[in-house]
Amino acid sequence: MRIVLLFTLLFFVHVLLHAQTLTGKVVKIADGDTFTILLNNHQKKRIRLHGVDCPEKGQDFGNVAKEYISNLIAGKSVTILTTKKDRYGRTVAIVKVDTTNVNESLLRAGLAWHYKQYDNTQHWAELEHQAKSHHRKIWSMQNPTPPWQWRKQKKASKNS
Template sequence: MALAADLTGTASVIDGDTLEIRGTRVRLHGIDAPESQQLCQDGAGKDWRCGQKAALALSDRIGRRPVTCERKDKDRYGRVVAACFVGGENLNAWMATNGWAMAYRQYSKDYVGAEATARAARAGIWAGTFQPPWEWRATKREGKPQAANQSRPAPAPTSTGAPSSGCQIKGNINSKGERIYHVPGGRFYDQTRIDTSDGERWFCSEDEAQAAGWRRAGQ
């Protein structure tokens, strides 16, 4: 089914990777910014409101200019997933390049290069230590308080190592919330990344995957 037309208008910044345009929530494709209440640590180990700062950086970049978002998908929460532009500039890329968001490799590799630029420059969150936003959300879901000793220099890709040599089937959750497993040799097996903090997992057999509610990838 074809996606609806691009969305253009005045944007309100919800957080570092979410906008609202004319009543429609838009999740910026391919990046993951610190959550609004998330703390990071600077080079001296001092806490700072990185999530709040990321949102302010995005808001300042947009100003009062109209934003145009190219729809790509809808996420599991019903939000439009899009690449958004202001004055011809890709906001998704700008957030990653300036260290206010990580490349969200689970869904896209479009901004891996932008993230590498920020990491090399120690820009934004890369100036100190922090939890990747997806890990921070998982910690909150488990009811654990955020502590300084939970933070660390953020890694590059999400976890891809299988727990054991016999468990090679990748249980992935796509942007629509569908649970799909990929077997070795499948078309998308090598490029699929597993992030266990988001509910994804490894399976030791197809029977195990199907019993857990996953379906086999079509290719």
């Protein structure tokens, strides 16, 4: 348990040392885990939520996840704690609106997978586990397909 806490602490120290905090108004929702903010300098920035992966458009609960995040942040001022840039140039971030952690809210609601390939926060794994055990949203399905597998299958079917 101490090792897990140590690694979690080291992760957050790393994030804080390399992170930048920005504030902006949400002007566009792309899907459950990606949106655009307008910064005070009128620059637009695409944001991808760190450590979570929501169902894609066309996938079960994809529209529900988009609607959920829209209700939570659309048109509102959010604070983002950047963690990195992804390969598509999006800013990957932990996002807060008022006192709500958006990343955690999606996990708690059962509308996102904890993307363990990119995040090892134990608390987030527990939020996913709680959503599973209460059969919330995506976890109400018998065998939900994680978005990364769904994208891979879709790409493979295009190439064949």
